[in-house]
Amino acid sequence: MEFSGFTQDDFNVFSIDGLEARMDALITHVRPKLTWLGEHYAPLLSTLAGQEMFAHVAKHARRTKNPPNDTWVAISGNPRGYKMLPHFQIGLWETHLFVWFAVIYECQGKPQIGENFQNHLGDIHAGIPNNFVWSEDHMKPGAISHGSLSAKNLNDSFQRLKDVKKAEILCGCHFDRDEVVKMGPSDLLKSLDGVFRQILPLYKLT
Template sequence: MSFNGFTNDDFNVFTINGLDERMDALKTTIRPKLEELGELFAPMLSVATGDEMHMHVAKHARRTKNPPKDTWVAFANNARGYKMLPHFQIGLWETHVFVWFAVIYEAPNKVELGKLLQSKIGKLYKDIPNDFMWSLDHTKPAATKHGDLSKEELSSMFTRLQNVKKAEILCGINIPRDEAVKMSGRDFIARTETVFNSLIPLYKMA
């Protein structure tokens, strides 16, 4: 396993101007690392979930002018795509690394999942670690710490998943850039594995 961790060069890719220039840097700098993480975690997640998980490294193929502000590798139990399925992600913004369980706007079973999450609110509120984050939009870097949410606020996220057509829900961690660049590859892998194990119950619900 050759993953050596993330460096400032990886995060600096998102400061490069121009679509082609940023994409070239992304392909040579970050994408090989995401592929390494994909090859490492797809088998682990397959065992943990009981589903055969396939990795999908973001290609940003539809972009014609705006350079990507983040990039990722996703894991889902379909070799052809992941956006319509509950899935896992590891990726970067300029400011941080994220490790998510995600149900995004293309998933068809959000109403059922929202109801199920709502029915387990007490257990989820207690079991999700306080330093984990919740996000309602995978296209924005902002997220809310679980420990800062009231049970009612968490419940309203689950209600939104049922009632808003474009609603999303993501749960996991953000590792600030300053912290991420100090982590060895081994430390990052260990931390990510711990996070994924904590998120498996959400995946199994979905």
């Protein structure tokens, strides 16, 4: 399969009513593209991170009633899963495509990760591009631009990662759906590659 990029129909999947109908559309149209992206970027991230990385496409298998509002492929250093580790994600909400470095609530060792981030606060604040975004909840589509955050704001988020059991932190980039569709596959792949290289230092700090 050649990667053909994303279309408006891919994003419109999330407006389909009903669990079964939406899942059918996700599996048919979106999941093959996420599978391709995971298989494409896992070798690159393996090289960049200095360890073997594995792709995990979201299955949404536990859902019995509510259809998913987003979907993704995660790339982690464990062939069996990703939630327990810092990892990378590429995925879609109805409004945008996201690319994340992610430490979510199941992740082990969050206090040490928060400590490591605090110890490199200046480098992180200076090194992340202003148009990148941060989130403290992977279940919500919103995010805060890096350019609007002070070093103290970041430090507070890192402290929360240390202190709060359910705390999360994600950093990466959002691409508006119309922008993604106009970019086409080649430009999109280049952009995703660039995002991964910018957020890789965060992964290495974990």
